[in-house]
Amino acid sequence: MDDLIVSDPAVMSGKPVIRGTRVTVESILERLGAGERVNDLVASHPRINEDAIRACLRFAARALHAEIQYPHPLHV
Secondary structure, eight states, X not given: OOTTEEOOTTSGGGOOEXXXXXXXXXXXXXXXXXXXXXXXXXXXOTTOOHHHHHHHHHHHHHHHTSSOOOOOOXXX
């Protein structure tokens, strides 16, 4: 597991965060998805760096590897 991403019930209700911060993986993904650039994220959070942002992406990718079935409409 990536040691840059941690989860502690006492921090942000246990959501995965960047180690040593209260910055959630969720917030990083949302901001990237909204079009914010990596260097803008780093500039707005002095305690994170590009490695931490890449760790967020790896964490999300691993989460999607869970063995679940995605619903889809049947075409008749």
